[in-house]
Amino acid sequence: MKKNKGIMYIVMxxxxxxxxxxxxxxxxxxxxxxxxxxxxxxxxVFAYFIIRKSMEGFHFKKENLPFLLIRSACGTxxxxxxxxxxxxLMLSDASMLSKLSPFFAIIFSLFFLKEKASLxxxxxxxxxxxxxxFIIKPSFANPSLIPSLIGVAGAMGAGAAYxxxxxxxxxxxxxxxxxxxxSTFSCLxxxxxxxxxxxxxxxxxxxxxxxxxxAAAGGQFAITAAYTYAPAKELSVYDYSQILFSAIFGxxxxxxxxxxxxxxxxxxxxxxxxxxxxxxxxxKQLA
Numbered sequence: 001m002k003k004n005k006g007i008m009y010i011v012m013x014x015x016x017x018x019x020x021x022x023x024x025x026x027x028x029x030x031x032x033x034x035x036x037x038x039x040x041x042x043x044x045v046f047a048y049f050i051i052r053k054s055m056e057g058f059h060f061k062k063e064n065l066p067f068l069l070i071r072s073a074c075g076t077x078x079x080x081x082x083x084x085x086x087x088x089l090m091l092s093d094a095s096m097l098s099k100l101s102p103f104f105a106i107i108f109s110l111f112f113l114k115e116k117a118s119l120x121x122x123x124x125x126x127x128x129x130x131x132x133x134f135i136i137k138p139s140f141a142n143p144s145l146i147p148s149l150i151g152v153a154g155a156m157g158a159g160a161a162y163x164x165x166x167x168x169x170x171x172x173x174x175x176x177x178x179x180x181x182x183s184t185f186s187c188l189x190x191x192x193x194x195x196x197x198x199x200x201x202x203x204x205x206x207x208x209x210x211x212x213x214x215a216a217a218g219g220q221f222a223i224t225a226a227y228t229y230a231p232a233k234e235l236s237v238y239d240y241s242q243i244l245f246s247a248i249f250g251x252x253x254x255x256x257x258x259x260x261x262x263x264x265x266x267x268x269x270x271x272x273x274x275x276x277x278x279x280x281x282x283x284k285q286l287a
Contacts, residue, residue, distance in 0.1 A: 003229070005229045009223065010235045010238045011238055012219075013222035014219075015241070017215070018091075020216045023215060024039070027208040028205055034190075034199060035212070040182075041183070043183040046217040047177075063171075067112075067171075075158070076185065077154070078155070087147075091250035091256060092246045095242050096135055098155050104156045105160075105163045106125060107159070109166075134262065135148065136149065161182075234277075237273050237274055237277035240270050
């Protein structure tokens with residue numbers, strides 16, 4: 001069943017992206033542009049060899065080019081913002097803010113896929129953003145305000161990117177080709193910044209970034225597969241497993257414990273996602 005395959009891939013991607021964030025944080029004080037370059041370089045190499053092995057070539061449908069570019073540009077913004085948030089926030093906070101992306105995906109689906117959101121979905125989006133305020137804690141006295149807002153911007157970029165992945169999947173575009181195009185675009189986009197503002201790295205830092213890229217490659221292929229099997233609204237709740245993985249890693253590796261306001265935000269965002277998921281499944285059974 002396609003939906004079950006989508007669920008399996010989305011949980012797999014959640015674990016991979018949690019591991020990626022751990023290695024990104026462990027790599028230390030390196031510009032996000034530089035981290036992004038190495039992260040996507042590994043994914044690019046993997047995608048290249050997968051496409052070569054498949055013997056299907058690197059061609060794509062010309063009519064899909066605008067959406068491949070949109071997916072790549074939005075995905076690059078999403079990665080840069082997420083890496084910045086990971087470096088300046090607790091892993092669980094940064095991960096939860098990134099999980100606003102399914103709500104953005106619902107909004108962008110209206111424009112890209114002409115999938116109209118119901119009144120309940122719009123209410124869910126509003127409640128989710130209210131929940132995010134408990135994590136962001138909007139106050140100029142809060143030193144984490146800017147990183148939190150950048151984290152939300154990253155979720156917006158990811159939401160747009162995943163919506164276009166869904167669109168490209170419905171148009172018959174191959175998953176590895178989507179990953180290859182995105183990784184190439186992202187590497188080329190940040191290359192000038194890396195070239196003129198390169199920060200020397202230790203062998204350990206380079207290893208961490210390459211491992212982050214390896215984990216990201218697994219997550220990227222898994223999530224691309226997930227959204228080609230099923231729409232975002234049917235998979236979103238399973239993507240929240242990344243919060244559990246991130247909270248465990250954050251506690252064990254960085255001794256991070258979220259405050260009570262963050263926990264309230266987690267509860268609200270996950271709760272409304274779960275309610276939305278249950279409601280959608282119920283409506284589908286009645287249809």
